[in-house]
Amino acid sequence: MSELSYVGKSFRRKDGPDKVTGKAMYAQDVKLANTLIGRILRSPHPHARIVRIDTARARALPGVKAVITVEDTKGIKHGFVETPRYPPDQEVLARGKVVHVGEEIAAVAAVDQLTAQRALELIEIEYQPLPAVFEPEEAMQPGAPEIHRSHPKYEGPHANIGGNTETAWGDVEKGFAESDYVREDRFECQLRTHGYLEPQATLAHWENDKLNVWTSSMGSFVKRAKLAKTLDLPYSSVRIHKTYVGGTFGGKIDLYSHEYCAARLSMITGRPVQVVASREEIFSAYRHAQPLILEIKTGVKKDGTLVAQRIRAINNAGAYRGSGVVVIFLAWGFTMIPYRIPNLKYEGLSVYTNHTVRAPQRGHGAPKVRLAIESQLDMIAEALGIDPIAIRLRNARGPGERLPNGDDTHNCGLSDCIRLAAERSGFLDKFGRDRKSPPSGTIRRGIGIGVSAYMGGTLIYPNGSGVIVKMNDDGSAVVLTGAIDIGQGSETVISQIVAEELSIGMDDVRIISSDTDTTPQDIGAWISGMTYVTGNAARQAASNARDKLLQVAAEKMGVTVDQLVLKDKIVCHRLDPERRMTYREVIAHSVATRRGDTVIGEGYWRTMRDEANHPSLATTKGRWTENYAFSTQVAEVEVDIETGEARLVKALTVHDCGFPINPALVKGQIDGQISMALGHAFMEEVITKDGYTLNPNWLDYRMPTIHNMAISEDVDVITEQYRVGQPYRSKEVGEGLVSGILAAIANAVYDATGVRLHSTPFTAEKILGGLKRLQYQAKTARQAKTEPVRA
Amino acid sequence: MLEANESTPVTAKRSQSQLISLCVNGEWREVAVKPRLTLVEVIRDSIGLTGTKASCESGACGACTVLLEDRPILACLTLAIECDGKRVQTVEGLAEGGKLSAIQDAFLDQGAVQCGFCTPGMLMSATALLRDCPKPSREEINKALEGNLCRCTGYNAIVDAVLQASGQGVEPVMK
Numbered sequence A: 001m002s003e004l005s006y007v008g009k010s011f012r013r014k015d016g017p018d019k020v021t022g023k024a025m026y027a028q029d030v031k032l033a034n035t036l037i038g039r040i041l042r043s044p045h046p047h048a049r050i051v052r053i054d055t056a057r058a059r060a061l062p063g064v065k066a067v068i069t070v071e072d073t074k075g076i077k078h079g080f081v082e083t084p085r086y087p088p089d090q091e092v093l094a095r096g097k098v099v100h101v102g103e104e105i106a107a108v109a110a111v112d113q114l115t116a117q118r119a120l121e122l123i124e125i126e127y128q129p130l131p132a133v134f135e136p137e138e139a140m141q142p143g144a145p146e147i148h149r150s151h152p153k154y155e156g157p158h159a160n161i162g163g164n165t166e167t168a169w170g171d172v173e174k175g176f177a178e179s180d181y182v183r184e185d186r187f188e189c190q191l192r193t194h195g196y197l198e199p200q201a202t203l204a205h206w207e208n209d210k211l212n213v214w215t216s217s218m219g220s221f222v223k224r225a226k227l228a229k230t231l232d233l234p235y236s237s238v239r240i241h242k243t244y245v246g247g248t249f250g251g252k253i254d255l256y257s258h259e260y261c262a263a264r265l266s267m268i269t270g271r272p273v274q275v276v277a278s279r280e281e282i283f284s285a286y287r288h289a290q291p292l293i294l295e296i297k298t299g300v301k302k303d304g305t306l307v308a309q310r311i312r313a314i315n316n317a318g319a320y321r322g323s324g325v326v327v328i329f330l331a332w333g334f335t336m337i338p339y340r341i342p343n344l345k346y347e348g349l350s351v352y353t354n355h356t357v358r359a360p361q362r363g364h365g366a367p368k369v370r371l372a373i374e375s376q377l378d379m380i381a382e383a384l385g386i387d388p389i390a391i392r393l394r395n396a397r398g399p400g401e402r403l404p405n406g407d408d409t410h411n412c413g414l415s416d417c418i419r420l421a422a423e424r425s426g427f428l429d430k431f432g433r434d435r436k437s438p439p440s441g442t443i444r445r446g447i448g449i450g451v452s453a454y455m456g457g458t459l460i461y462p463n464g465s466g467v468i469v470k471m472n473d474d475g476s477a478v479v480l481t482g483a484i485d486i487g488q489g490s491e492t493v494i495s496q497i498v499a500e501e502l503s504i505g506m507d508d509v510r511i512i513s514s515d516t517d518t519t520p521q522d523i524g525a526w527i528s529g530m531t532y533v534t535g536n537a538a539r540q541a542a543s544n545a546r547d548k549l550l551q552v553a554a555e556k557m558g559v560t561v562d563q564l565v566l567k568d569k570i571v572c573h574r575l576d577p578e579r580r581m582t583y584r585e586v587i588a589h590s591v592a593t594r595r596g597d598t599v600i601g602e603g604y605w606r607t608m609r610d611e612a613n614h615p616s617l618a619t620t621k622g623r624w625t626e627n628y629a630f631s632t633q634v635a636e637v638e639v640d641i642e643t644g645e646a647r648l649v650k651a652l653t654v655h656d657c658g659f660p661i662n663p664a665l666v667k668g669q670i671d672g673q674i675s676m677a678l679g680h681a682f683m684e685e686v687i688t689k690d691g692y693t694l695n696p697n698w699l700d701y702r703m704p705t706i707h708n709m710a711i712s713e714d715v716d717v718i719t720e721q722y723r724v725g726q727p728y729r730s731k732e733v734g735e736g737l738v739s740g741i742l743a744a745i746a747n748a749v750y751d752a753t754g755v756r757l758h759s760t761p762f763t764a765e766k767i768l769g770g771l772k773r774l775q776y777q778a779k780t781a782r783q784a785k786t787e788p789v790r791a
Numbered sequence B: 001m002l003e004a005n006e007s008t009p010v011t012a013k014r015s016q017s018q019l020i021s022l023c024v025n026g027e028w029r030e031v032a033v034k035p036r037l038t039l040v041e042v043i044r045d046s047i048g049l050t051g052t053k054a055s056c057e058s059g060a061c062g063a064c065t066v067l068l069e070d071r072p073i074l075a076c077l078t079l080a081i082e083c084d085g086k087r088v089q090t091v092e093g094l095a096e097g098g099k100l101s102a103i104q105d106a107f108l109d110q111g112a113v114q115c116g117f118c119t120p121g122m123l124m125s126a127t128a129l130l131r132d133c134p135k136p137s138r139e140e141i142n143k144a145l146e147g148n149l150c151r152c153t154g155y156n157a158i159v160d161a162v163l164q165a166s167g168q169g170v171e172p173v174m175k
């Protein structure tokens, strides 16, 4: 196996120096002369008919340059999903009716903030309020206020069904009949938000029939496609420029109304228009994650072997389709991947309610699904008298297994993850300790485990990535990639791959990225596939350039390519290192003898080269990806039984993420996910009443601060297997690890206290309530024992 | 009440600008500011130093932290006119002669930067801490950075960066 010089090593971030000196440009930092300020008028009602809009007074206000409503658009709809079954369903501004508080109705462009704000106040709207509904199980009832018609292909009895997913594997009823033990549970979770530090911000400038856009996003090519479509412009007339992005976590994919409005207002005024959302707007009108209700029934044999599982997921999808129909599809995936369950049945319903539209949030349903399955698995294990490690090892999938969707688990390291997690954490020594012999004082410690798996790079527009590597005369390289660095480190990882393939230094690689005019198309920083998809495209592009260098050198030196090696910008003879050419010489020779060929490499990649399309969201038919990562996480918590306060003390993540291109960046992803999961577990909740957000700021929406930090350790398993027969093969690490840890925390809280919680967040009130119930049960059990039984 | 037929924008009428002097990263500047403008708006929009970030503009996240007379303050809650005649240091003023300061370097060595949006504020809070307290304990670090939110890193790498910069035996994890 060849030694690697750049890949597999923890290099500092390429974008690091710019980010620590304040030079990194984010969307809001781009300043153009004569820029107008755009602002959005939003619905104050959760559900209302719009009877009349009058913008005359706003238009007449001095300093106001344009006002738009839906009448000023082409009426072209867009959607997170755009398929024949789920056609686009949302206009860029409301038409005739608003369906959630904060829905965009009109936009203004004015010379400054205050004028824009004043103009919004001058827009007169007459509403006719309609009955609204916020809980999915109420919205599903026949006779509930209709937000939108149920999907035409949905055949069930429920109202407001935006979409449904149904699938099965084996025969679940037969499985339950054959089981020795069956239990049913229901889990719920709160509404959470992404909490990206950089607000949503867009600057648009229409100039010489070209729309230039700087926007905080997760995928420039997705933004271009959606903007071009809704503005009815050719793609070539829309350019999304590169900016750094201050965090997204799922919340900046898809088209946002403010992006359209900035663009349209600029087209009308001919001046740059900037729209920046306030934090309050982001909390109360923008997209949050998807709270799922999960009903789960599982049957097992006495020895803990899983026989059958039925899951029903109900998604509070908000007022448009958003990613609601995707999360109910993905929830099936998070159900079926980690464990071998011969009989499965899954139903997912995405239900319209008068809440804001939903977006993916890191994990896109996985934390909720894994919380349900892993919590219940611990309950089953306890009932059967099996320990949490044994029941997981018994059911964990192994390498090369076929999944219900037809995919292959390839090098699945899940059993290694479980074993190592147990060993490293001393799990079985600690498990149950404080419940069996409670220590003095009020602090109880508990340990819990959770397993998860995540797929990366699944097909969705634009499906693939291209990369171009241009050699410079001196042997350094410029890399053109559409990849967008949202903090994950894509520029660094791509540089490492190119440096490795070309045997040039990290400083010899310059990255030009995420500009739709100058860089090749890219899948974007979502669906957890960038290192895999774009990374492979970069590898192809660099090796394409390398092959050219070798051919030219071989010709000139009169040897064959396989006699040559590359080292530090020099091509030399394998056996006689004195016979050598510098890259500079090779490139000059290429230009001289190959009609000006300056040595340009190109590469491209997509997952599932033999699948035409992404799988069906409704039936789950079709393969997904060749890229499944597996993990096991252990949480150690402390609970104060007097106050109910719980905290995560330590997290251990054992993962099979493929070959880590940059281990320190992998660790950064893990630490961030641990922090996000502990926020999910203990702290965060967007609280709403009648569709209004009651805590639209970070003082009332509590996100982890430095005081909530937990020790986070990680171990990577079976890494070397990802170098067999190929230099390195990466998988997924950016999203899946918010999931197992959440379940592990729930199981650890139980281990500490005996309190089993079925809904997040695990607040002090819930834990205290649980402790009280336990005391009461213990008391009544004692009384029952002491009281004489009457005949 | 403003009439729609008035010929000047709302804001032009409302207030007059005042000239203030600020010493920003060692350079004195005169800026015309409206009394309602905050320091973060003036630094970013009037002076054009966009390294300082505005994230919540309500004092809850620390992204806008700058040093005013060497003390960390939230520039989104500070009116610019209150800073007349004072020294302000922003993230752009940390590196000297193109050389990163120890804390900037340590952030890169420890992987304490991901999206980078909290980074300028974190660096300013950490810089103030290290000036007052060259070898801070973990508790002192937590106290000094408790007002700075970071959604990406989980804070571990940030604490390690402060420990590295203060020479407390934490080695770089990135090269």
Ligand code: FES
Pocket: B053, B054, B055, B056, B057, B058, B059, B060, B061, B062, B063, B064, B065, B074, B075, B076, B077
């Ligand atoms: S922007 Fe000043 S504290 Fe958040």
Ligand code: FES
Pocket: A197, A246, A247, A487, B112, B113, B114, B115, B116, B117, B118, B119, B149, B150, B151, B152, B153
């Ligand atoms: S690095 Fe992204 S918020 Fe801290």
